[in-house]
Amino acid sequence: MDQRFPKEDRLRTSAEFDLVFAGKCSVADPNLVVYIAKNEVTHSRIGLVVSKKVGNAVHRNRWKRQLRAIFRTGKDRLPTGVDLVVIPRSRNHPTHSDLRRSVETLARRAKNKLNKRNSAEQAS
């Protein structure tokens, strides 16, 4: 399995982030908020937003590294062809396995929500 994580897999510019937020399609659990939007490339991309409320620079960097590692090693269990923006909510760190389960569940729910919304728009 390809577990690499090149720059093409990341959201990098302000415009890309704004596009995802403009879709207004999000799901959440106590740990994370996930925004989702369909993209123009074949693979999925991820962007991270970690606010200062989560902790100091050391804790913020740890959040980002863990979330990137989960995306990198679990790409086959995540939906394809979408942009994800993941936002941590709480100050305390969950364990790695809890975080992995949380990300995969939320990504699946978000994909279902996006499909339902798209079919509703086509019907109307």
Added chain:
RNA sequence: GAAGUGAACUGGAUAGCCGCCGGUAGUUGCUUUUUCGGAAGCAAUUGCGGGAGGAAAGUCCGGGCUCUGUAGGACAAGGUGGUCGGUAACGCCGACCGGUCGUGAGAUUAGGGAAAGUGCAACAGAAAAUAUACCGCCUAAGUCCCUUCGGGGAACGGUAAGGUUGAAAUGGUGCGGUAAGAGCGCACCGCGGGUAAGGUGACUUGCCUGGCAUGGUAAACCCCACCUAGAGCAAGGCAAACAGGCAGGAAAUCGGUCUUCGGACCGGUUGCGAACUUGUCCGGUUCGCUAGUUACUGCCGGGUUCGCUGCUUGAGUCGACGAGCAAUUUUCGACCUAGAGGAAUGGCUAUCGCUGUCGCCUUGUGUGACAGUACAAAACCCGGCUUAUAGGUUCACUUCGGCG
């Protein structure tokens, strides 16, 4: 052995799987160029090697670097404040001096000037800066009254020892002295002045002398000495692209040349206006001056979707000898040690180490279980300061107790 003081250092280790960011060597692909040998750039991939801190933090000081500005001077504004040294520089560091604290090792200290001037001190208290006289003490001398002739009383007065208030009351303690007292006199201490010695100096030590005279506050205004342009890598440069709107102003005269006699041009003098001189003024520089723009200046906006560079070899790190009490530094040698950009330097697993608690007996620094293993992550780069920090290591010194 116990308690403490001051410095310096350290800031977990190993293995496996999977990744990230630079560098370098090769391979492959694409593009550009070509003197057809190649060269350059980009991307992918393989190998090798590198990849957070002592505070990277706070952004409190000082510099480098970059742009803007700059003939010069004065003022203003801000900062620093024992002395000598160190340094590129500092508000930093070292040594020393004075004050305060500690039995001591040591710690700490914005520590110039209050006889240059001004201001301030609520309440309380008699009195708060020219001292004053509330309660007191005295009534000796001179005046008046009474008198049993011993003395008693009164006013005028003397006094600052004692009391009260306050943060602070015009040297302190003791003896003498006196009507009572007082530096009124004396001794010691403190203070002022002079002088000698030591020290580069802050200052220290001694001697003589003055009877004491000018209390606090300058992190109040101020005075003195010294220092200081402004902005900041989102600085700036290259390439590409774009080049729009609004606003701002002022003359007289002299000489010469030409003339279609209306004027035009050239040069000078005195002025005027605009802009700059990044606080103000003097002074200076540039441009323009009868007419309309241009030059010039100011303000506002649009686009650039974020390319390359600046970007890491530097007051660099380590070591040796020498100078210096030290901070630091001469010389020599060796070394190259992160350069990201929605932001890398890691994710997971296992084992070990360290610390604490509890258990077990084979009382060993043994073994097992559980818990903990800090603070905090480069953003142009250095020198400091300040603040945060689990645990561990080393050295020097002090006090107390025991033994010899």
Added chain:
RNA sequence: UGCGGGGUAGUUUCUGUUGGUAUGAAAUACCUGACUUUGAAUCAGGUGUCUGCUGGUUCGAUUCCAGCCCCCGCAG
């Protein structure tokens, strides 16, 4: 990353003190009373702040001076 501004009633905001013991006020909150059958609204009266924290200077600090903490804004 760099630069700048601020912190006083339970909450939001203004004002005062050349350093003398926090003056006055608005909105909201709370309490009491009036009006009402009751409540809301309205009216009247009342309650409450020792100044973000820690030191220093001073007789005395909200004010002056340091060091921290928190909040907010700006930039091509």
